[in-house]
Amino acid sequence: MPRAGLTTDRVVRAAADLADEDGLGAVTLSAVARSFDVKVASLYSHVAGSADLREGIAALALTELADLAAESLAGRSGKEALVAFAATYRDYARAHPGRYAATRVPLSADSPAVEAGRRHAALTRSILRGYALDETDTVHAVRLLGSVFHGFADLELSGSFDHSPPAAAESWSRILDALDATLRQWPAATVTAS
Template sequence: MARAGLSTERLVRAGAELADEVGFGQVTVSALARRFDVQVASLYSHVKSSQDLKTRIALLALEELADRAADALAGRAGKDALVAFADVYRDYARAHPGRYTAARLRLDPETAATSAGVRHAQMTRAILRGYDLTEPDETHAVRMLGSVFHGFVDLELSGGFSHSAPDSQQSWTRVLDALDALLRNWPAPA
Protein backbone atom coordinates (compact mmCIF):
# COMPACT_ATOMS: atom_id res chain seq x y z
CA MET A 1 0.00 0.00 0.00
CA ALA A 2 1.15 3.51 -0.72
CA ARG A 3 2.07 5.57 2.29
CA ALA A 4 0.23 8.70 3.20
CA GLY A 5 3.34 10.60 4.19
CA LEU A 6 2.27 11.43 7.68
CA SER A 7 4.47 13.35 10.07
CA THR A 8 3.95 15.15 13.33
CA GLU A 9 4.33 18.42 11.48
CA ARG A 10 1.70 17.62 8.88
CA LEU A 11 -0.70 16.25 11.45
CA VAL A 12 -0.44 19.35 13.58
CA ARG A 13 -0.98 21.61 10.58
CA ALA A 14 -3.97 19.61 9.43
CA GLY A 15 -5.24 19.62 12.99
CA ALA A 16 -5.05 23.40 13.05
CA GLU A 17 -7.01 23.62 9.81
CA LEU A 18 -9.55 21.21 11.17
CA ALA A 19 -9.86 23.34 14.29
CA ASP A 20 -10.61 26.42 12.21
CA GLU A 21 -13.20 24.53 10.23
CA VAL A 22 -15.13 22.65 12.89
CA GLY A 23 -13.95 24.15 16.16
CA PHE A 24 -11.05 23.22 18.39
CA GLY A 25 -13.31 21.15 20.58
CA GLN A 26 -14.12 18.88 17.68
CA VAL A 27 -10.50 18.11 16.87
CA THR A 28 -10.02 14.40 17.45
CA VAL A 29 -7.45 11.87 16.42
CA SER A 30 -10.23 10.05 14.59
CA ALA A 31 -11.30 13.06 12.59
CA LEU A 32 -7.72 13.71 11.61
CA ALA A 33 -7.22 10.10 10.51
CA ARG A 34 -10.32 10.37 8.35
CA ARG A 35 -8.89 13.48 6.75
CA PHE A 36 -5.75 11.60 5.78
CA ASP A 37 -7.71 8.53 4.79
CA VAL A 38 -5.69 6.43 7.14
CA GLN A 39 -6.40 4.16 10.10
CA VAL A 40 -6.72 5.89 13.43
CA ALA A 41 -3.97 3.90 15.09
CA SER A 42 -1.49 5.10 12.50
CA LEU A 43 -1.50 8.58 13.95
CA TYR A 44 -0.19 7.32 17.24
CA SER A 45 3.25 6.92 15.75
CA HIS A 46 3.43 10.66 15.25
CA VAL A 47 1.48 11.96 18.17
CA LYS A 48 1.52 10.63 21.72
CA SER A 49 -2.13 11.18 22.51
CA SER A 50 -5.12 13.27 21.76
CA GLN A 51 -3.92 15.70 24.40
CA ASP A 52 -0.49 15.84 22.81
CA LEU A 53 -2.06 16.71 19.48
CA LYS A 54 -4.06 19.53 21.01
CA THR A 55 -1.07 20.91 22.85
CA ARG A 56 0.95 20.94 19.64
CA ILE A 57 -1.80 22.81 17.85
CA ALA A 58 -1.82 25.33 20.68
CA LEU A 59 1.93 25.80 20.40
CA LEU A 60 1.67 26.27 16.65
CA ALA A 61 -1.00 28.92 17.10
CA LEU A 62 1.06 30.74 19.72
CA GLU A 63 4.02 30.84 17.36
CA GLU A 64 1.98 32.06 14.43
CA LEU A 65 0.50 34.76 16.61
CA ALA A 66 3.89 35.81 17.93
CA ASP A 67 5.33 35.95 14.41
CA ARG A 68 2.54 38.15 13.21
CA ALA A 69 2.76 40.35 16.25
CA ALA A 70 6.49 40.80 15.74
CA ASP A 71 5.89 41.83 12.13
CA ALA A 72 3.21 44.26 13.16
CA LEU A 73 5.39 45.88 15.80
CA ALA A 74 8.35 46.43 13.51
CA GLY A 75 8.93 50.15 13.16
CA ARG A 76 6.03 51.18 15.34
CA ALA A 77 5.84 52.75 18.76
CA GLY A 78 3.33 54.30 21.13
CA LYS A 79 -0.32 54.05 20.27
CA ASP A 80 0.56 52.93 16.79
CA ALA A 81 2.25 49.86 18.20
CA LEU A 82 -0.53 49.26 20.70
CA VAL A 83 -3.21 49.24 18.04
CA ALA A 84 -1.22 47.17 15.59
CA PHE A 85 -0.48 44.58 18.26
CA ALA A 86 -4.07 44.41 19.42
CA ASP A 87 -5.32 44.09 15.87
CA VAL A 88 -3.08 41.12 15.28
CA TYR A 89 -4.87 39.23 18.06
CA ARG A 90 -8.31 40.20 16.94
CA ASP A 91 -7.67 39.56 13.26
CA TYR A 92 -6.04 36.23 13.96
CA ALA A 93 -8.94 35.15 16.12
CA ARG A 94 -11.44 36.07 13.44
CA ALA A 95 -9.48 34.41 10.65
CA HIS A 96 -8.51 31.34 12.67
CA PRO A 97 -11.02 30.85 15.47
CA GLY A 98 -10.03 27.24 16.09
CA ARG A 99 -6.34 28.06 16.32
CA TYR A 100 -7.09 31.03 18.55
CA THR A 101 -9.10 28.85 20.88
CA ALA A 102 -6.20 26.41 20.87
CA ALA A 103 -3.80 29.18 21.78
CA ARG A 104 -5.80 29.70 24.96
CA LEU A 105 -5.37 26.09 26.03
CA ARG A 106 -3.97 25.69 29.49
CA LEU A 107 -0.38 24.51 29.18
CA ASP A 108 1.57 22.98 31.99
CA PRO A 109 4.15 25.43 33.37
CA GLU A 110 7.24 23.95 31.72
CA THR A 111 5.62 23.73 28.32
CA ALA A 112 4.40 27.28 28.69
CA ALA A 113 7.86 28.47 29.66
CA THR A 114 9.39 27.26 26.40
CA SER A 115 6.45 28.34 24.26
CA ALA A 116 5.99 31.46 22.21
CA GLY A 117 3.91 32.77 25.09
CA VAL A 118 7.14 34.20 26.41
CA ARG A 119 7.60 36.28 23.26
CA HIS A 120 4.08 37.62 23.68
CA ALA A 121 4.89 38.92 27.12
CA GLN A 122 8.13 40.46 25.88
CA MET A 123 6.37 42.24 23.05
CA THR A 124 3.74 43.60 25.37
CA ARG A 125 6.49 45.04 27.52
CA ALA A 126 8.14 46.49 24.45
CA ILE A 127 4.95 48.37 23.65
CA LEU A 128 4.71 49.68 27.18
CA ARG A 129 8.19 51.10 26.91
CA GLY A 130 6.56 53.74 24.73
CA TYR A 131 4.67 54.88 27.80
CA ASP A 132 6.25 56.09 31.01
CA LEU A 133 5.50 53.26 33.37
CA THR A 134 7.90 51.92 35.94
CA GLU A 135 7.74 48.68 37.86
CA PRO A 136 5.53 47.32 39.24
CA ASP A 137 3.05 49.36 37.20
CA GLU A 138 4.44 48.06 33.94
CA THR A 139 3.64 44.53 35.07
CA HIS A 140 0.15 45.51 36.08
CA ALA A 141 -0.29 47.11 32.68
CA VAL A 142 1.03 44.01 30.90
CA ARG A 143 -1.60 41.98 32.67
CA MET A 144 -4.33 44.46 31.96
CA LEU A 145 -3.54 44.58 28.26
CA GLY A 146 -3.50 40.81 28.06
CA SER A 147 -6.81 40.69 29.88
CA VAL A 148 -8.51 43.21 27.62
CA PHE A 149 -7.24 41.71 24.40
CA HIS A 150 -8.10 38.15 25.32
CA GLY A 151 -11.31 39.13 27.02
CA PHE A 152 -12.61 41.22 24.17
CA VAL A 153 -11.65 38.74 21.51
CA ASP A 154 -13.16 35.87 23.46
CA LEU A 155 -16.43 37.68 23.97
CA GLU A 156 -16.54 38.71 20.33
CA LEU A 157 -15.73 35.19 19.20
CA SER A 158 -18.44 33.65 21.31
CA GLY A 159 -20.99 36.04 19.90
CA GLY A 160 -21.28 38.24 22.98
CA PHE A 161 -21.38 41.46 20.98
CA SER A 162 -23.32 40.39 17.95
CA HIS A 163 -26.84 41.55 17.30
CA SER A 164 -26.33 44.72 19.29
CA ALA A 165 -25.33 48.21 18.33
CA PRO A 166 -22.84 49.74 17.93
CA ASP A 167 -20.88 47.07 16.09
CA SER A 168 -17.90 45.56 17.84
CA GLN A 169 -15.37 47.25 15.56
CA GLN A 170 -16.40 50.61 16.95
CA SER A 171 -16.08 49.41 20.51
CA TRP A 172 -12.68 47.94 19.72
CA THR A 173 -11.44 51.25 18.36
CA ARG A 174 -12.75 53.19 21.32
CA VAL A 175 -11.44 50.68 23.82
CA LEU A 176 -7.99 51.01 22.30
CA ASP A 177 -8.32 54.81 22.45
CA ALA A 178 -9.20 54.45 26.10
CA LEU A 179 -6.30 52.11 26.84
CA ASP A 180 -3.88 54.49 25.18
CA ALA A 181 -5.21 57.37 27.24
CA LEU A 182 -4.99 55.28 30.37
CA LEU A 183 -1.40 54.25 29.74
CA ARG A 184 -0.38 57.83 29.10
CA ASN A 185 -1.95 58.75 32.38
CA TRP A 186 -1.58 55.72 34.61
CA PRO A 187 -3.03 56.57 38.03
CA ALA A 188 -1.23 56.28 41.33
CA PRO A 189 -2.64 53.74 43.79
CA ALA A 190 -5.98 54.90 45.18
Protein backbone atom coordinates in the same frame (compact mmCIF):
# COMPACT_ATOMS: atom_id res chain seq x y z
CA MET B 1 7.10 2.78 11.44
CA PRO B 2 5.46 6.15 10.62
CA ARG B 3 3.18 6.17 7.59
CA ALA B 4 4.86 7.79 4.57
CA GLY B 5 4.03 11.46 4.32
CA LEU B 6 2.88 11.89 7.90
CA THR B 7 4.97 14.18 10.08
CA THR B 8 4.24 15.82 13.40
CA ASP B 9 3.98 19.17 11.64
CA ARG B 10 1.48 17.86 9.06
CA VAL B 11 -0.63 16.22 11.78
CA VAL B 12 -0.69 19.37 13.91
CA ARG B 13 -1.48 21.61 10.93
CA ALA B 14 -4.32 19.33 9.87
CA ALA B 15 -5.68 19.47 13.42
CA ALA B 16 -5.34 23.26 13.44
CA ASP B 17 -7.21 23.53 10.13
CA LEU B 18 -9.94 21.29 11.53
CA ALA B 19 -10.14 23.49 14.63
CA ASP B 20 -10.57 26.58 12.45
CA GLU B 21 -13.27 24.94 10.36
CA ASP B 22 -15.28 23.08 13.00
CA GLY B 23 -14.11 24.42 16.37
CA LEU B 24 -11.42 23.23 18.76
CA GLY B 25 -13.90 20.82 20.37
CA ALA B 26 -14.16 18.93 17.07
CA VAL B 27 -10.45 18.11 17.09
CA THR B 28 -10.04 14.47 18.00
CA LEU B 29 -7.43 11.94 17.02
CA SER B 30 -10.15 10.09 15.10
CA ALA B 31 -11.11 13.18 13.11
CA VAL B 32 -7.49 13.95 12.27
CA ALA B 33 -6.83 10.33 11.29
CA ARG B 34 -9.85 10.44 8.96
CA SER B 35 -8.46 13.55 7.27
CA PHE B 36 -5.37 11.51 6.32
CA ASP B 37 -7.34 8.31 5.66
CA VAL B 38 -5.28 6.43 8.24
CA LYS B 39 -6.03 4.61 11.48
CA VAL B 40 -5.69 6.50 14.77
CA ALA B 41 -2.73 4.29 15.71
CA SER B 42 -0.78 5.84 12.82
CA LEU B 43 -0.88 9.21 14.58
CA TYR B 44 0.82 7.96 17.75
CA SER B 45 4.20 8.09 16.01
CA HIS B 46 3.67 11.86 15.79
CA VAL B 47 1.58 12.88 18.81
CA ALA B 48 1.26 11.26 22.23
CA GLY B 49 -2.49 11.78 22.44
CA SER B 50 -5.25 14.37 22.41
CA ALA B 51 -3.61 16.64 24.97
CA ASP B 52 -0.34 16.59 23.03
CA LEU B 53 -2.24 17.37 19.81
CA ARG B 54 -3.95 20.39 21.43
CA GLU B 55 -0.62 21.62 22.80
CA GLY B 56 0.79 21.30 19.30
CA ILE B 57 -2.04 23.46 17.95
CA ALA B 58 -1.41 25.95 20.76
CA ALA B 59 2.31 26.11 19.95
CA LEU B 60 1.57 26.56 16.25
CA ALA B 61 -0.98 29.30 16.91
CA LEU B 62 1.16 31.15 19.44
CA THR B 63 4.15 31.02 17.10
CA GLU B 64 2.13 32.23 14.11
CA LEU B 65 0.59 34.99 16.20
CA ALA B 66 3.93 36.07 17.67
CA ASP B 67 5.48 36.23 14.20
CA LEU B 68 2.59 38.38 12.93
CA ALA B 69 2.69 40.61 16.02
CA ALA B 70 6.44 41.14 15.74
CA GLU B 71 6.00 42.14 12.10
CA SER B 72 3.21 44.56 12.99
CA LEU B 73 5.32 46.25 15.67
CA ALA B 74 8.35 46.94 13.49
CA GLY B 75 9.12 50.65 13.55
CA ARG B 76 6.12 51.55 15.73
CA SER B 77 5.84 52.86 19.27
CA GLY B 78 3.26 54.28 21.64
CA LYS B 79 -0.36 54.20 20.52
CA GLU B 80 0.59 53.21 16.98
CA ALA B 81 2.29 50.06 18.34
CA LEU B 82 -0.61 49.34 20.69
CA VAL B 83 -3.17 49.57 17.86
CA ALA B 84 -1.07 47.44 15.48
CA PHE B 85 -0.49 44.77 18.13
CA ALA B 86 -4.16 44.69 19.13
CA ALA B 87 -5.28 44.51 15.51
CA THR B 88 -3.00 41.52 14.96
CA TYR B 89 -4.65 39.64 17.83
CA ARG B 90 -8.18 40.50 16.74
CA ASP B 91 -7.53 39.72 13.08
CA TYR B 92 -5.89 36.40 13.93
CA ALA B 93 -8.75 35.38 16.21
CA ARG B 94 -11.28 36.15 13.48
CA ALA B 95 -9.29 34.40 10.72
CA HIS B 96 -8.31 31.37 12.84
CA PRO B 97 -10.90 30.89 15.61
CA GLY B 98 -9.91 27.31 16.36
CA ARG B 99 -6.21 28.02 16.52
CA TYR B 100 -6.95 31.09 18.64
CA ALA B 101 -9.03 29.02 21.07
CA ALA B 102 -6.05 26.66 21.43
CA THR B 103 -3.89 29.50 22.73
CA ARG B 104 -5.72 29.14 26.03
CA VAL B 105 -5.54 25.36 26.55
CA PRO B 106 -3.76 24.20 29.72
CA LEU B 107 -0.12 23.50 28.95
CA SER B 108 2.42 21.13 30.44
CA ALA B 109 5.56 22.82 31.75
CA ASP B 110 7.69 21.40 28.93
CA SER B 111 5.28 22.30 26.11
CA PRO B 112 6.80 24.25 23.19
CA ALA B 113 3.80 26.55 23.53
CA VAL B 114 5.18 27.86 26.83
CA GLU B 115 8.17 29.43 25.04
CA ALA B 116 5.89 30.88 22.37
CA GLY B 117 3.77 32.37 25.16
CA ARG B 118 6.88 34.04 26.57
CA ARG B 119 7.42 35.71 23.19
CA HIS B 120 3.97 37.28 23.50
CA ALA B 121 4.78 38.65 26.92
CA ALA B 122 8.06 40.09 25.57
CA LEU B 123 6.24 41.69 22.63
CA THR B 124 3.65 43.20 24.96
CA ARG B 125 6.44 44.56 27.16
CA SER B 126 8.04 46.13 24.10
CA ILE B 127 4.83 48.10 23.47
CA LEU B 128 4.71 49.22 27.07
CA ARG B 129 8.25 50.67 26.99
CA GLY B 130 6.68 53.58 25.12
CA TYR B 131 4.53 54.33 28.17
CA ALA B 132 7.34 54.62 30.76
CA LEU B 133 5.91 52.22 33.34
CA ASP B 134 8.04 50.75 36.10
CA GLU B 135 8.54 46.97 36.26
CA THR B 136 5.63 46.20 38.59
CA ASP B 137 3.22 48.40 36.65
CA THR B 138 4.41 46.80 33.41
CA VAL B 139 3.31 43.40 34.78
CA HIS B 140 -0.11 44.87 35.65
CA ALA B 141 -0.37 46.46 32.21
CA VAL B 142 0.58 43.20 30.41
CA ARG B 143 -2.26 41.52 32.31
CA LEU B 144 -4.65 44.35 31.44
CA LEU B 145 -3.87 44.20 27.73
CA GLY B 146 -4.10 40.41 27.64
CA SER B 147 -7.43 40.48 29.45
CA VAL B 148 -8.88 43.09 27.11
CA PHE B 149 -7.59 41.55 23.87
CA HIS B 150 -8.61 38.00 24.76
CA GLY B 151 -11.88 39.01 26.36
CA PHE B 152 -12.96 41.11 23.39
CA ALA B 153 -11.95 38.41 20.90
CA ASP B 154 -13.83 35.71 22.83
CA LEU B 155 -16.98 37.81 23.09
CA GLU B 156 -16.82 38.87 19.46
CA LEU B 157 -16.27 35.32 18.23
CA SER B 158 -19.21 34.06 20.27
CA GLY B 159 -21.50 36.65 18.65
CA SER B 160 -22.06 38.60 21.86
CA PHE B 161 -21.74 41.95 20.07
CA ASP B 162 -24.10 41.12 17.22
CA HIS B 163 -27.30 42.08 19.02
CA SER B 164 -27.11 45.83 19.30
CA PRO B 165 -25.44 48.88 17.77
CA PRO B 166 -22.85 50.31 17.58
CA ALA B 167 -20.75 47.85 15.61
CA ALA B 168 -18.03 45.91 17.40
CA ALA B 169 -15.39 47.71 15.30
CA GLU B 170 -16.47 51.03 16.78
CA SER B 171 -16.25 49.65 20.32
CA TRP B 172 -12.81 48.19 19.51
CA SER B 173 -11.55 51.59 18.38
CA ARG B 174 -12.88 53.27 21.53
CA ILE B 175 -11.36 50.56 23.72
CA LEU B 176 -7.95 51.12 22.16
CA ASP B 177 -8.28 54.87 22.74
CA ALA B 178 -9.18 54.16 26.37
CA LEU B 179 -6.26 51.77 26.81
CA ASP B 180 -3.84 54.30 25.36
CA ALA B 181 -5.19 56.99 27.70
CA THR B 182 -4.98 54.63 30.68
CA LEU B 183 -1.41 53.66 29.90
CA ARG B 184 -0.39 57.31 29.47
CA GLN B 185 -1.97 58.25 32.79
CA TRP B 186 -1.22 55.06 34.69
CA PRO B 187 -2.39 55.48 38.28
CA ALA B 188 0.11 55.52 41.11
CA ALA B 189 0.01 52.47 43.35
CA THR B 190 -2.17 52.78 46.41
CA VAL B 191 -1.21 51.30 49.74
CA THR B 192 -3.82 48.91 51.09
CA ALA B 193 -4.06 47.62 54.62
CA SER B 194 -3.51 43.90 55.03
